[in-house]
Amino acid sequence: MKEQKSYITRSEAISLLKESGCDEKVIKHSIAVSKLALKIAKKLKKKGYNVNLNFIEIASLLHDIGRAKTHGIKHGIEGAKILRKRKGFEKFAKVCERHIGAGIKKEEASKLGLPKRDFMPKTLEEKVIAHADNLIFYDKEVPIEKTIEKLKKELGGNHPAISRVESLSREIDTLISKSKSR
DSSP states (O other): OOOOOOSSOHHHHHHHHHHHTOOHHHHHHHHHHHHHHHHHHHHHHHTTOOOOHHHHHHHHHHTTGGGGTOSSTTHHHHHHHHHHTSTTOHHHHHHHHHOSBTBBOHHHHHHTTSOSSOBOOOSHHHHHHHHHHHTEETTEEOOHHHHHHHHHHHHOTTOHHHHHHHHHHHHHHHHHHSOOOO
């Protein structure tokens, strides 16, 4: 698949965050996630994986747009609502819904007050963005162990979200460490 141009530019995405009501902390976080997601994606591309760098850049900037409405678990749903009001933004909306942790399974979604459906990242781009988001606290990169430690304090040591974050981290690290077989 040929790399296609994004729907909007980086500066337009940042303007959209501002227009939607995101504060400076969310914008700085989103910029940091975007930089790290691009760095990860470029490593994957060098290994032969077909990732759309333009999409990753813009989608990772917009992943937390729902924080303009709430900082709770529903920020992904709210972000998707904001983006679905724009023509051609469905793929970006899906990133909003699927980036939290390493995704949320259908069974957990209803318990969290979310629509009863699967919110797991499906594409490699969605996984890269979710992983990069897990490695950024505010606007600083941290090791995955710090994220795991934080999740254990917040959710309890045996919460399924923790194993999903660990699994996603291993998956991305494995892809980066070996070439894609052709």
